[in-house]
Amino acid sequence: MKLSFKIGSAWGIPIELHLTFILLILAVLGLAVYFSDIYSFILVVFLFVFVFFHELAHSVVARRNKIKVRKIVLYPIGGVSEIEEIPENPAIEWRMAIAGPLTSVILGAALVGIYYLLPVKIPTFKPSSFIISSGNILLDLGYLNLLLGAFNLIPAFPMDGGRVFRALLAERMKFSNATKYAAYIGRIFGIIMVGIGFFFFNPVLILIGVFIYIGASEEAEQTIVSTTLASVRVKDVMQSEIGSVRPDQTVTEALEVMFKSKYHDALVEKDGVFQGLVIWNEIIKVKIEQRNNIRVEQMPLKNISTYPDEAVFESYKLMTKEKIDLLPVVERDIPTKVVGVLTSEAVANAYEKAKNH
Ligand SMILES: [Zn+2]
Numbered sequence: 001m002k003l004s005f006k007i008g009s010a011w012g013i014p015i016e017l018h019l020t021f022i023l024l025i026l027a028v029l030g031l032a033v034y035f036s037d038i039y040s041f042i043l044v045v046f047l048f049v050f051v052f053f054h055e056l057a058h059s060v061v062a063r064r065n066k067i068k069v070r071k072i073v074l075y076p077i078g079g080v081s082e083i084e085e086i087p088e089n090p091a092i093e094w095r096m097a098i099a100g101p102l103t104s105v106i107l108g109a110a111l112v113g114i115y116y117l118l119p120v121k122i123p124t125f126k127p128s129s130f131i132i133s134s135g136n137i138l139l140d141l142g143y144l145n146l147l148l149g150a151f152n153l154i155p156a157f158p159m160d161g162g163r164v165f166r167a168l169l170a171e172r173m174k175f176s177n178a179t180k181y182a183a184y185i186g187r188i189f190g191i192i193m194v195g196i197g198f199f200f201f202n203p204v205l206i207l208i209g210v211f212i213y214i215g216a217s218e219e220a221e222q223t224i225v226s227t228t229l230a231s232v233r234v235k236d237v238m239q240s241e242i243g244s245v246r247p248d249q250t251v252t253e254a255l256e257v258m259f260k261s262k263y264h265d266a267l268v269e270k271d272g273v274f275q276g277l278v279i280w281n282e283i284i285k286v287k288i289e290q291r292n293n294i295r296v297e298q299m300p301l302k303n304i305s306t307y308p309d310e311a312v313f314e315s316y317k318l319m320t321k322e323k324i325d326l327l328p329v330v331e332r333d334i335p336t337k338v339v340g341v342l343t344s345e346a347v348a349n350a351y352e353k354a355k356n357h
Pocket residue numbers: 054055058078079100101152160
C-alpha cells in the first residue's frame with residue numbers, strides 16, 4: 001500500500017509526504033477552524049518545513065559521501081531518507097545520521113537565542129488551544145526544533161540516534177550483530193514508551209512507542225536478511241536446467257518454451273551460444289495474430305547475465321533494476337556459455353530461508 005505522496009523534489013531526490021503527516025495537517029486544520037485558532041495551524045506548517053530541513057541535512061551528507069538517496073519521506077516526528085545502500089563504513093553512517101538532529105538542534109538554539117538575546121519585535125499569538133505553546137512564535141518554533149532534534153537523538157531504531165548507536169557498535173563488532181543489538185534496544189524503548197503512554201493516558205506516546213517498536217523490528221529484519229543473503233552465491237540457488245529458444249523460432253514457440261520452463265522472459269541461444277534475453281514487456285507488445293509470423297531475432301535483445309560466484313543479493317538488484325524475472329548465469333571464462341538461470345522465485349526462496357536463519 002502506498003502511504004506517502006510525492007510533493008516535489010530537491011536535486012533530483014523525490015520528496016514525499018507521509019499519510020500520517022497529511023492526516024495531522026488536516027486534523028490540526030479542523031481543530032484550528034473549530035477553535036478559531038490559526039496559530040496551531042501555523043505551527044504545524046512550520047513543523048513540516050523544519051522536518052524538511054532536518055531531512056535535507058541527512059541527504060547533503062549522504063551525497064557528499066557519494067551515497068545515492070532514493071527518496072525522502074517526511075513524517076511528523078522526523079523523516080526517512082531512503083538510501084541506496086547502508087554505508088559499510090560506520091564513520092559515514094553516524095555522520096549521516098547525526099546531521100539531521102544536529103541541524104534541528106542548531107536551528108532551535110538559534111531561534112531561542114534570537115528571542116532571548118536580540119531585541120527583536122516578534123509577532124505573538126493567543127497560545128494554541130491544543131498544542132502546548134507560549135504564543136510567541138519565535139520561542140515556540142525554537143522549542144519545536146529542539147524537540148525534533150532531541151527526539152531523533154533517542155538511541156533507538158528507527159530514529160537517527162539508533163543509527164548513530166549502531167554505527168558505534170559496528171566499529172567494535174560485526175554489522176549484523178550491531179544491528180541486532182541496536183534493534184533490541186529500540187524495541188525495549190518502544191515498549192517502555194507505550195507503558196508510559198498508558199500510565200499517563202497519552203495516546204500520542206502510545207502511537208510513537210508502537211512506531212518505534214515496528215520500525216526497530218523492520219530495520220533489523222531487512223539488514224539481517226540482506227547481510228545473510230550477501231553470503232549466498234548465485235550457484236547455490238540457480239536452476240541448471242535451461243529452457244532456451246533459437247533466434248529463428250517464432251514468438252508463439254518462444255511463449256511455449258517459456259510456459260514449459262515457467263520463465264517470465266525468453267532466453268535466446270544459437271548453437272549453444274548465448275544471445276540475450278527477450279523480456280516479457282517486449283513479448284506482450286506483439287499482437288496475438290502476429291505471434292506466428294514474428295521471429296525471436298526480430299525482437300529487441302537484452303544482453304544481460306550474471307556469474308555463478310556472484311552474490312544473489314547483487315544479482316537480484318540487477319534484476320529489479322532491469323525489471324526482469326529471469327537472469328541467465330554464464331561462465332566467467334566463457335561468457336557466451338549459459339550454465340543456469342536465476343529466477344526471482346529462487347531469490348524469494350533464498351530470502352525466506354535467510355529470514356528464518
Ligand atoms: Zn533524521
